[in-house]
């Protein structure tokens with residue numbers, strides 16, 4: 001049985017993601033090049049991996065990247081506290097960070113990670129996210145680069161999971177109702 005049998009609708013196709021990644025990559029290249037900088041990408045595990053792999057192909061600068069894995073502390077989400085499951089392997093002191101996310105929902109994750117990166121003395125932090133759900137925002141944080149704005153839907157694919165499954169799908173999809181039950 002294929003995981004594709006569990007899909008109700010494909011929300012964003014592989015081709016749409018590729019085209020948009022190329023546009024974002026060009027925009028990021030122009031913005032950083034104008035200031036004579038190259039971004040240091042920090043990608044959040046695990047959901048942003050396919051998007052990182054795509055977008056770096058279209059950033060025509062000497063971009064380097066590292067990974068972090070974080071989770072919100074249960075019960076204290078409103079404070080935006082996060083627990084670091086895997087920290088960066090490299091220093092970000094004085095670097096212009098491009099934080100790479102799969103989806104921004106409440107905004108707690110990027111808000112907390114941005115604070116953390118500034119505590120680690122990053123020079124600047126901008127956020128690029130494949131998806132944004134602005135209607136779900138709980139904190140005042142706006143990603144600089146957004147692939148697609150979506151409604152309040154739980155999506156999977158292209159790195160995003162439901163109980164660790166469906167990350168391998170090459171597009172963004174919504175699962176059949178019975179799968180979520």
Ligand code: 5GP
Pocket residue numbers: 047101102103104105106107108109110153154155156160161162
């Ligand atoms: P935030 O801290 O902005 O509320 O949450 C961001 C994280 O929540 C994302 O990195 C992602 O792991 C998870 N998330 C939020 N919305 C969705 C969704 O629709 N699908 C999946 N698979 N994960 C989501």
